Amino acid sequence: MTEVLHELLRGSLDHCVKCTICETACPFSNATPLFPGPKYAGPQAERYRVEDEPSVEWSVDYCSGCGICTQVCPQGVKIAELNAQARHKRKQESGVPLRDRLIARPTVLGRLGTPVAPLANATLRSRPFRAAVERAFGVHRDAPVPRFAGRTFRSFARRHSSPPASRRVVYFHGCGTEYYEPDVGEKTVAVLEHNGFQVEIPKQGCCGLPLQSNGLFDDARKYVLRLARALAPQARDGALIVGNATSCTLMLKREAREILGLADDPELKLVSERTYDVCELLLELHDRGELKTHMQPVNEVVAYHAPCQQQGHWIGKPALELLDLVPGLEVRELDARCCGIAGTYGLKREKYDIAMATGADLFRQIGASQAGSVACDSETCRWQIEHATNKPSAHPIELLHRAYGLPPAGADSKRSTLRGVMTRNVERVRNRART
Amino acid sequence: MAGLSTDVLVIGGGATGAGVAWDAALRGLHVVLADRADLGEGTSGRFHGLLHSGGRYVVKDPLAAEECIAENRILRRIAADCIEDTGGLFVTTPSDDPAYAERFAEGCRATGVDCEEVEPAEVLREEPRLHPGISRAFRVPDANIDAWKTAWALARGAHERSGARVLPYHAAEAIHRRGDQVVGARLRDVRTGDELEVEARVTVNATGAWAGRIAGLAGIEGVRVLPGRGIMIAMNHRLVNTVVNRCQMPTDGDILVPIRTVCVMGTTDVHTDDPDDQTVAEDEVQAMLEDGERLVPGFRRARALRVWTGVRPLFQDTKEGVASTRDVTRAHTLLDHAERDGVGGFVTITGGKLTTFRLMAEETVDAVCRHLGEERPCTTATEPLPGSEDGEHYMLGERLARREDGLLDDQLVCECELVTRRKLEEAMRRRGTSNLDDFRRVLRLGMGPCQGGFCMYRAAGIMHGLDGMSAEQANAALLGFLVERWKGVWPILYGDQLRQARLDDWIFQGVLDVGHLRE
Ligand SMILES: Cc1cc2nc3c(=O)[nH]c(=O)nc-3n(C[C@H](O)[C@H](O)[C@H](O)COP(=O)(O)OP(=O)(O)OC[C@H]3O[C@@H](n4cnc5c(N)ncnc54)[C@H](O)[C@@H]3O)c2cc1C
Numbered sequence: 046m047t048e049v050l051h052e053l054l055r056g057s058l059d060h061c062v063k064c065t066i067c068e069t070a071c072p073f074s075n076a077t078p079l080f081p082g083p084k085y086a087g088p089q090a091e092r093y094r095v096e097d098e099p100s101v102e103w104s105v106d107y108c109s110g111c112g113i114c115t116q117v118c119p120q121g122v123k124i125a126e127l128n129a130q131a132r133h134k135r136k137q138e139s140g141v142p143l144r145d146r147l148i149a150r151p152t153v154l155g156r157l158g159t160p161v162a163p164l165a166n167a168t169l170r171s172r173p174f175r176a177a178v179e180r181a182f183g184v185h186r187d188a189p190v191p192r193f194a195g196r197t198f199r200s201f202a203r204r205h206s207s208p209p210a211s212r213r214v215v216y217f218h219g220c221g222t223e224y225y226e227p228d229v230g231e232k233t234v235a236v237l238e239h240n241g242f243q244v245e246i247p248k249q250g251c252c253g254l255p256l257q258s259n260g261l262f263d264d265a266r267k268y269v270l271r272l273a274r275a276l277a278p279q280a281r282d283g284a285l286i287v288g289n290a291t292s293c294t295l296m297l298k299r300e301a302r303e304i305l306g307l308a309d310d311p312e313l314k315l316v317s318e319r320t321y322d323v324c325e326l327l328l329e330l331h332d333r334g335e336l337k338t339h340m341q342p343v344n345e346v347v348a349y350h351a352p353c354q355q356q357g358h359w360i361g362k363p364a365l366e367l368l369d370l371v372p373g374l375e376v377r378e379l380d381a382r383c384c385g386i387a388g389t390y391g392l393k394r395e396k397y398d399i400a401m402a403t404g405a406d407l408f409r410q411i412g413a414s415q416a417g418s419v420a421c422d423s424e425t426c427r428w429q430i431e432h433a434t435n436k437p438s439a440h441p442i443e444l445l446h447r448a449y450g451l452p453p454a455g456a457d458s459k460r461s462t463l464r465g466v467m468t469r470n471v472e473r474v475r476n477r478a479r480t
Numbered sequence: 481m482a483g484l485s486t487d488v489l490v491i492g493g494g495a496t497g498a499g500v501a502w503d504a505a506l507r508g509l510h511v512v513l514a515d516r517a518d519l520g521e522g523t524s525g526r527f528h529g530l531l532h533s534g535g536r537y538v539v540k541d542p543l544a545a546e547e548c549i550a551e552n553r554i555l556r557r558i559a560a561d562c563i564e565d566t567g568g569l570f571v572t573t574p575s576d577d578p579a580y581a582e583r584f585a586e587g588c589r590a591t592g593v594d595c596e597e598v599e600p601a602e603v604l605r606e607e608p609r610l611h612p613g614i615s616r617a618f619r620v621p622d623a624n625i626d627a628w629k630t631a632w633a634l635a636r637g638a639h640e641r642s643g644a645r646v647l648p649y650h651a652a653e654a655i656h657r658r659g660d661q662v663v664g665a666r667l668r669d670v671r672t673g674d675e676l677e678v679e680a681r682v683t684v685n686a687t688g689a690w691a692g693r694i695a696g697l698a699g700i701e702g703v704r705v706l707p708g709r710g711i712m713i714a715m716n717h718r719l720v721n722t723v724v725n726r727c728q729m730p731t732d733g734d735i736l737v738p739i740r741t742v743c744v745m746g747t748t749d750v751h752t753d754d755p756d757d758q759t760v761a762e763d764e765v766q767a768m769l770e771d772g773e774r775l776v777p778g779f780r781r782a783r784a785l786r787v788w789t790g791v792r793p794l795f796q797d798t799k800e801g802v803a804s805t806r807d808v809t810r811a812h813t814l815l816d817h818a819e820r821d822g823v824g825g826f827v828t829i830t831g832g833k834l835t836t837f838r839l840m841a842e843e844t845v846d847a848v849c850r851h852l853g854e855e856r857p858c859t860t861a862t863e864p865l866p867g868s869e870d871g872e873h874y875m876l877g878e879r880l881a882r883r884e885d886g887l888l889d890d891q892l893v894c895e896c897e898l899v900t901r902r903k904l905e906e907a908m909r910r911r912g913t914s915n916l917d918d919f920r921r922v923l924r925l926g927m928g929p930c931q932g933g934f935c936m937y938r939a940a941g942i943m944h945g946l947d948g949m950s951a952e953q954a955n956a957a958l959l960g961f962l963v964e965r966w967k968g969v970w971p972i973l974y975g976d977q978l979r980q981a982r983l984d985d986w987i988f989q990g991v992l993d994v995g996h997l998r999e
Contacts, residue, residue: 059716059783062980063895063930078888089895092717092741092928093880101881120979 083114109387136260155224162195219290342373499841516651526790538587568622702799733771896928
């Protein structure tokens, strides 16, 4: 890590006035005594850390890295980032268990599971199998695991070609979309195209966030830099990068640069500056009066939960404003902070109960909201919410997709390709007519 | 009036006095150790924190350098737990005369101070905050040493070995003479006003900058100690993890010492007439910050926690007819008043450095033995202090490690310095004092970023609950500590520490309304 950057993080501890706002807000230290809290693990413990002394902290492993502490700190202390560094050092010294190495690599799991999806899904839901996995690897038997879609988003992307338009975006879909929710990806593309974007989908991999949060910084760096290389050419041409996985976009925007110390990488810097969350982008469009607002009513009650990592974008809750545009849709904003899953945290045997206790507030609010479903921007949070509440959940973009009355995703892909070709031809004719 | 009888009465409980008590105890003598305040509340607790390698003196005062390196090696063995082996650097910054580096290296060779030249690039990798324009760098065995821990280990050791009585808050008010012989002193417990007569075969004046006054009480003339005061500024966290000295002729503001959770910039040297002078002059603070910038660019923007003043004892013999007993190259002075003044049973030890306290104590107790006419060899060079038997140095992470162990069943009182309730209650029971500042010195209570903002009221409450002290006493303890903390904060009220002070003020004035507490 570049020294300068570490200095920025460590230097920020000078701003701490011990006010304890971070500890009041921390959903994890409020759920377990095993994590003494962000102030303790961050600006306080940092004063006791020297490079050449071994890490003495086991408790920092119980920090989930949700980042709420940094968000709420009124003094600008980079608390979560300091904690991530400490966790990394701890893991480096004590070793990272095989389990963490596996669950931190969604691409590997995805590639293994996709071709045998029905079998894999059935197996992952078999009680004896899960009990065995828990014993052998330490993945909690009840932890929510997603279903392999059996097809990748890539297979759609390869065939899909977006009609040319004056506005170009690069779509960063993330691993959740790739292996488990290709539908969400298709809908995102459709909503963007509907609003006049030409969507390019370069071949891309994992952003490295799960590796980073599991303390595997070196691997995380490799992943995120590879991703940056994949996205940079278009970004250099002026395209914006837009993603629907808020944690992964946050990784690109900020976390990789701050936590992994990659602030100086020119390609990552370029990508980071041009990365948008999809709702953020659409709301900006709306603010300029350019978002299509002709929508069909969706007569439902939906609860909305803004994930911690979404809050880390410092963009408010754009999804709320977008969903407000949908006629008939009644949105209940939830103010509980965290669902507890924090990416891979809640999967771990020793942390599952903590994760569930952390999310209890949210689950209670969802129950009390009388909503039929839950909207939430992050896939792992959606899976946790579904697991804990038995309510279906959706990315906000899926609701917009419905409201726009766009054709269902996963439908005949040939037809959509055809449609793409047709639109392109129409455009070409129009352009020619103009000149 | 109560009375005690002993072999040796040591007046002054700084590193030197406590060292004398330990040394005498190891030689089998009975000792009473008295200080007008808490142990280490004089210069010893207000020093810079540096266990000198001697590097600082290799050019200016080679003999002092030799003493330092010899004592440095000994203390690393016998007081291992009080010392953190940070190592030290002498660096030539763009503000320093580049020619000094050669003289420095030569001086180290001549005095035997271990010294190794290192590449500036390597130094900057290790200490990335240092000035990037460093042109030369030398590694030396500097370290830091915790003076309070040392003084208490010495006192505890003296008590364990020969039942030494340790009497903090006992000021010497009179020194008794029978003819040409000092036979003891009258002490007063400054907390209760009670007097205590101590009859002693030999009385040792180890009162540092106050030594002239104590000698005066014994009717000894011409012991003049010119106090030179110096300020130091503690920064919120370690900007460096190695002691960093500027490679130049010793001057003001040229050393940055990482010690415990902070690093300390120092110091100045301003003549004063009063050893109790605690002035912190604005221009000295500014000069110190400026000096900090020379070592660590951005120093002014980093958070300063606290500033304090220490007073050097600089001895000058003004007795007529006495050829200066002070060897000019010697940093400390031992006055055997039998030889100098024809007064038996009385010895004064002053000057020196904290690093050389053991040597000073050895020479002092040698003189004591001469007075007693007994032959008792010194063993302090090989005998480890209580707590240092395993020879392991202190590590910065120790408190955090201990805290992690007790995470689930102990409460944190001082969050910055990780003082737990169990530790605090233990110390409260042991010390039986109502002065919260005493716990600061032994536990570092209230020494962190918030300067007691969050632990002071907790500690006062705990103390109140413990031994059934009255609300008024607890109030007084709280207010006393508040005033004490404030002293060191106001001269550096800028930036982050100003914000902290505002928050602390809201807590104490706004929430607790301490302005209207009944005392
Ligand atoms: C600014 C500064 C920085 C320094 N930095 C360093 C450093 O980094 N490294 C180093 O090795 N040295 C350093 N020194 C030198 C070192 O601190 C002193 O030499 C050393 O602490 C002196 O110890 P002492 O026990 O002789 O004196 P003190 O610690 O001053 O002890 C004298 C004691 O006598 C007590 N006393 C006074 N009057 C009475 C009375 N009437 N009755 C009873 N007790 C009384 C006082 O309360 C005091 O506790 C520094 C000095 C200064 C001023």
